[in-house]
Structure formats: C-alpha cells, structure tokens
Amino acid sequence: MARFVKRKLSKKEESANRKKESIEAVRVLNTTESTVEAVKEKKEVEIAEVISVKDFSEAINMPVTTVISNLIKNGVLANINENIDFGTAQIVGDDLGFTIIKKSQSAGPIKEIQISDSSKKLTLRPPVVAVMGHVDHGKTSLLDKIQESNVAAGESGGITQHISAFQAKVKIGKELRAVTFIDTPGHAAFTTMRAHGTAITDIVVLIVAADDGVMPQTIEVIEQAKGNNVPIVVAINKIDKPDADLHKVMQQLADNGLTPEEWGGETIVVKVSAKTGEGVDKLLESILLLADVKEYKADPEEMATGVVIESHMHKGSGPLAIVLIENGTIEKGDPIVVGSFSGRVRILKNSFDHDIESAGPSTPVRIAGLNGLPTFGDRLLVVAVEKEAKNQAEMHRQRENQDFVTSKRIDNDGSQAENKVIDFNIVLKADVGGSLEAIKQSLNAISHPELNLKIVHEGIGSVSESDVNIARASHALLLAFRVTVTGVAKRMAELEKVVVSSYDVIYDLLDEVKKQISELLPPEVVETETGRLKILATFRFEKKRTVFGGIVESGELKRNDNIRILRGEKEVWAGKIEELRSGKDIAASVSSGSECGVSIADMVDVLKDDTVTAFTISEVKKEIL
Numbered sequence: 078m079a080r081f082v083k084r085k086l087s088k089k090e091e092s093a094n095r096k097k098e099s100i101e102a103v104r105v106l107n108t109t110e111s112t113v114e115a116v117k118e119k120k121e122v123e124i125a126e127v128i129s130v131k132d133f134s135e136a137i138n139m140p141v142t143t144v145i146s147n148l149i150k151n152g153v154l155a156n157i158n159e160n161i162d163f164g165t166a167q168i169v170g171d172d173l174g175f176t177i178i179k180k181s182q183s184a185g186p187i188k189e190i191q192i193s194d195s196s197k198k199l200t201l202r203p204p205v206v207a208v209m210g211h212v213d214h215g216k217t218s219l220l221d222k223i224q225e226s227n228v229a230a231g232e233s234g235g236i237t238q239h240i241s242a243f244q245a246k247v248k249i250g251k252e253l254r255a256v257t258f259i260d261t262p263g264h265a266a267f268t269t270m271r272a273h274g275t276a277i278t279d280i281v282v283l284i285v286a287a288d289d290g291v292m293p294q295t296i297e298v299i300e301q302a303k304g305n306n307v308p309i310v311v312a313i314n315k316i317d318k319p320d321a322d323l324h325k326v327m328q329q330l331a332d333n334g335l336t337p338e339e340w341g342g343e344t345i346v347v348k349v350s351a352k353t354g355e356g357v358d359k360l361l362e363s364i365l366l367l368a369d370v371k372e373y374k375a376d377p378e379e380m381a382t383g384v385v386i387e388s389h390m391h392k393g394s395g396p397l398a399i400v401l402i403e404n405g406t407i408e409k410g411d412p413i414v415v416g417s418f419s420g421r422v423r424i425l426k427n428s429f430d431h432d433i434e435s436a437g438p439s440t441p442v443r444i445a446g447l448n449g450l451p452t453f454g455d456r457l458l459v460v461a462v463e464k465e466a467k468n469q470a471e472m473h474r475q476r477e478n479q480d481f482v483t484s485k486r487i488d489n490d491g492s493q494a495e496n497k498v499i500d501f502n503i504v505l506k507a508d509v510g511g512s513l514e515a516i517k518q519s520l521n522a523i524s525h526p527e528l529n530l531k532i533v534h535e536g537i538g539s540v541s542e543s544d545v546n547i548a549r550a551s552h553a554l555l556l557a558f559r560v561t562v563t564g565v566a567k568r569m570a571e572l573e574k575v576v577v578s579s580y581d582v583i584y585d586l587l588d589e590v591k592k593q594i595s596e597l598l599p600p601e602v603v604e605t606e607t608g609r610l611k612i613l614a615t616f617r618f619e620k621k622r623t624v625f626g627g628i629v630e631s632g633e634l635k636r637n638d639n640i641r642i643l644r645g646e647k648e649v650w651a652g653k654i655e656e657l658r659s660g661k662d663i664a665a666s667v668s669s670g671s672e673c674g675v676s677i678a679d680m681v682d683v684l685k686d687d688t689v690t691a692f693t694i695s696e697v698k699k700e701i702l
Contacts, residue, residue, distance in 0.1 A: 210284030287321035375438035416455030502553035608632030
C-alpha cells in the first residue's frame with residue numbers, strides 16, 4: 078500500500094510540474110499561432126510531414142478541386158481523403174504561389190523504457206514465457222495442464238488462432254511463484270505473431286512432438302528466438318505415444334543448434350506428456366530455475382509501460398486491449414496512450430476476467446477506455462495527464478501516415494496508363510487484432526505478376542452494413558474470420574449480390590482466396606511436344622502446297638497435328654499437317670521409327686535435314702503462390 082501511496086504522490090508532483098510546462102507551452106503555442114498568421118501574409122504555409130488533400134487545401138485556403146487538378150498535372154491521382162507527402166505538397170504549393178514549410182514536432186515518439194540494473198527500485202518480477210512450436214504439437218494442451226482449463230476444445234480445428242496470455246501461480250515445493258505464459262499460434266501463417274512473441278518474452282518454451290520431430294515452423298521459432306537473444310527450454314511432448322522417438326528428436330535439436338544438456342550441450346530439454354501430466358512439474362521447475370539465473374527485474378514504482386498482445390471490440394466495453402505490462406504499475410483511472418489511440422483505464426481486469434485495481438510488471442491485463450482499437454505490438458505508456466496522452470497519440474498517427482498509400486500515377490496527357498494487371502480487392506473483418514495482422518501478412522504474401530491484391534478495408538468485429546457497401550463499391554471479396562454478420566448486413570449483401578465468405582480456420586480462408594484468384598487469371602497456354610520428324614527428302618512444291626518425306630524420330634505424327642518446321646534453332650514455318658501417308662496409303666498417324674510423307678497447305682522452302690516438331694496446345698490454371 079505504501080508503494081502505491083508513494084507513487085500517487087510522485088504522480089501529483091509530476092502532474093504539477095507538467096501543468097507549469099503546459100502553461101509555458103500554451104504561451105509558446107499562442108506565439109507560434111501569431112507567427113503563422115504573419116507567415117501566411119508572406120504566402121508561407123506550415124504543414125505536417127504527411128497531410129490529406131482536404132486538409133492541404135484548407136491550409137492554403139484554395140478550393141480542393143484546384144489542388145486535385147494541380148496534383149493531376151504533376152502526375153498524381155489522389156482523391157480528397159488521400160494523403161500526400163511533404164515533397165508533393167511543396168511542388169503543388171509552389172505551383173499555386175505558396176512556400177510550404179514543415180511543421181516542427183514538439184513531441185517525440187514514445188520511447189521504450191530502458192531499465193537500468195543500477196536502479197535501487199528494481200525488484201525481481203515473474204518471468205514471461207512464450208510457448209511455441211509446430212501446429213498440433215500440443216502447446217495449448219500443455220498449457221491446459223498448467224491453467225486447469227480447456228482452451229484446446231474451444232479452438233477451431235484444434236489450432237490456436239490468436240495469442241492468449243495468463244499468469245499462473247506455480248507451486249514449487251512449498252513456495253508459490255508467478256509465471257506469465259503466452260500461448261502463440263503454431264501454423265505457418267502466423268509467422269508475424271510468433272516473431273512478436275519472441276520479442277516480448279523472457280523465455281521460449283519450444284514444444285516438439287516426440288512422434289513428429291522438428292518441423293519447418295519449429296526451426297523458424299528457433300531462429301526467431303535466437304535473433305531476439307531469448308533463451309530456449311525444449312519440451313519434448315507426447316512421450317506417451319507408442320511411436321515416440323526421443324533419440325531422433327534430440328538429434329534434430331542438436332542439428333539445429335540446441336544440443337541437450339544430457340548430450341553435453343547448454344539447452345534444457347524436458348520430456349513431458351500433456352495428456353498424462355508426466356514431466357510438467359519438472360518443466361516448470363526448469364523455467365523458474367532459468368529465471369533465477371537470469372534475474373529478470375523491473376521497477377514497479379514507475380509509470381507503466383507495456384505491449385499489446387491482443388485486441389478486439391467487446392460488446393458493452395468497446396475497444397478492448399490485452400496488454401502485457403513490462404515495467405511499472407498500471408492502475409484503474411490512469412491516462413494512457415497506446416499507439417495511435419489514447420484514453421483512461423476505465424476497466425482493468427486480469428487474465429481470468431476478474432476486476433483489479435492495479436497490475437505490476439509481467440502481468441497480462443485487459444484494458445478498456447481507449448478511443449480506438451490498437452494494433453498487435455503497439456506500445457502502451459501511462460502518462461501524467463490525459464492531454465499528454467492525446468498529443469502522443471496524434472504524433473504517432475502522423476508518423477504512421479508517412480507510410481501513406483502511394484497515389485496512382487497517370488500519363489502526362491491525363492489518361493491512365495494501360496494496366497494488364499488484374500485488381501483483386503478484399504474487405505477483411507476479424508475477431509481480434511492479432512488474427513487480423515496475421516491474415517493481412519498472409520494475404521500480402523500471395524503474389525503473381527498479373528495480380529494486384531489490395532485490402533481496401535479492414536476491421537475488428539461483426540460484418541456491418543458499411544462493410545457490405547465498401548465491398549459492393551470496390552467490387553471486393555468480403556472475408557469474415559471468426560465473426561458474425563449482422564442481420565442488416567446479411568439482407569443488404571443478398572440484395573446487392575455481395576458474397577460474404579466466413580471462415581474459422583485461417584488456411585481455409587487463404588486457400589479460397591487463391592482459388593478465386595486462379596479462376597480470374599487467364600489460363601497459361603502450354604505446348605507439349607508429341608512427335609519429332611527428320612526431313613529426308615522433298616517431293617514437290619505446288620501452289621499453296623508442299624510435300625516432303627522423312628522418318629519419325631520420337632513420339633508420333635497425326636493428321637491435323639500442329640507442327641513447326643525448324644532449321645537448326647530457327648523456325649521456318651508453323652501450321653498444321655494437311656495429309657499424312659505411310660507408303661502410298663493415307664494414314665491417320667505414324668509412330669516412331671517409321672517413314673512417312675507429309676503434306677502441308679502452303680508453299681514452304683523446306684530442305685533436307687530440317688526438323689518437324691508436332692505439339693499439342695493446352696490451357697492450365699496458373700499457380701498462385
């Protein structure tokens with residue numbers, strides 16, 4: 078209690094200092110505003126590094142149509158709501174008689190807190206453990222044994238679709254200690270989420286099935302953990318299976334740089350069975366032993382910092398973020414900034430959905446009170462006053478806008494260049510932010526030279542009337558991942574003939590997208606050689622007719638076959654066989670090793686030793702990677 082009182086007092090002192098700074102800031106701001114007015118008289122306009130076309134037109138007090146026309150003249154096709162960068166704004170401003178200058182940014186980006194070991198306030202904190210591995214190797218089932226819940230039964234296809242986190246009290250001997258577990262997806266599509274997982278964790282528990290061994294996703298996790306300098310504890314699961322091969326798994330681990338301790342290496346390897354519970358206590362002891370060696374510390378008296386590990390819209394609570402507190406202590410009512418959004422902690426719950434008043438380092442919490450839905454991986458920062466949170470969020474938005482959507486380029490004559498690439502638009506709705514990011518990454522990885530795949534709209538929560546309207550207007554495929562479709566949206570989709578495709582498993586969604594893209598792309602024309610003939614003699618040349626003879630060297634030749642006559646590598650003629658003779662008789666086909674006569678309906682200067690190749694033409698669906 079004394080710690081929190083002390084923290085509250087320090088907050089009040091800091092708040093008072095910040096109020097003094099705010100008064101000074103207002104004075105400076107007023108001075109700046111008057112300066113800007115003076116600048117305008119000189120036709121100088123101050124703008125942010127990235128600005129929308131609408132805001133730019135207002136800043137220079139010119140009609141938006143004038144701005145758009147000037148953009149078109151300079152080869153940029155942008156609508157009223159699209160962003161343009163500072164360089165483009167300078168060019169347009171110069172054409173319209175303005176000097177555009179960049180607005181100085183008084184507030185910097187949110188900095189990650191660097192915790193110094195020399196601080197006297199540092200105390201030991203619970204280790205954060207990410208459980209990772211290949212799909213179906215038993216990650217969630219193992220956590221069930223620890224959490225005493227049935228998470229796996231509620232997952233679609235038995236696969237974890239998004240990150241979940243909880244803090245468990247682990248009894249080691251007579252001591253009760255806290256460990257924070259993060260369960261991460263194992264399917265290949267969730268590479269991005271697993272990469273975040275290794276970045277926000279102290280220890281990785283790598284699950285490897287004794288009957289399956291090291292898989293590509295297992296190797297990927299090893300590389301990610303090593304890249305983030307995160308220690309790995311290996312749990313060889315399913316040792317109760319009759320086809321378990323422990324020696325094979327140990328060898329595979331050693332081959333990938335994780336030599337077990339019992340083989341003389343440094344990697345802790347524990348043999349477990351999530352089904353029977355065998356070895357689970359030893360695994361927990363190994364985790365805490367490693368944590369004791371590493372001595373993970375934090376300062377609970379600081380203002381909290383954390384990272385978003387999941388987010389979604391909650392009926393009744395609005396935007397809900399699951400945040401892992403990394404340092405400091407967060408309390409109900411604290412002003413916060415998370416990525417591009419700000420607010421106050423209106424609801425604070427632990428991982429078991431119980432209301433709490435505060436949470437310290439290494440604690441996963443559910444937070445409501447933000448004015449928007451943050452993205453997986455966004456940073457959380459508790460600040461002194463809500464106004465500062467709003468300013469920080471605004472600065473973050475401006476920095477994000479620097480990655481604005483590139484405007485379409487057009488030809489100097491004003492006509493849009495011919496585009497042979499097929500546009501494939503997608504409207505995407507998902508249940509949580511982590512799943513949304515993973516699906517986006519997977520969709521953006523789908524590539525083909527003739528394809529332009531674009532996510533025109535995305536969001537968290539149920540498919541709404543607005544989503545259907547966007548899909549209709551942009552001729553987009555509407556994908557719903559583990560979310561419902563509202564009644565109004567369903568009726569509108571039927572009326573407007575917009576197909577809403579719903580999925581519970583991510584690779585089903587990806588397979589369907591690839592299938593639809595494949596059907597849209599023109600098929601690939603494939604030529605297959607069916608026969609080859611060497612010309613031995615020419616018989617006669619007539620008007621629009623040539624007759625020659627030869628021997629079939631491979632395959633067979635048929636009447637009406639497509640053929641090419643080649644002289645070395647050069648094509649002399651291409652067309653069809655009009656007539657085929659074997660001896661004096663007309664033949665339907667002639668096989669390899671036989672001599673024949675060939676008649677074509679054209680005058681062609683064929684020579685002895687020229688080659689004739691027969692081929693078929695077929696159309697094959699193009700493969701989408």
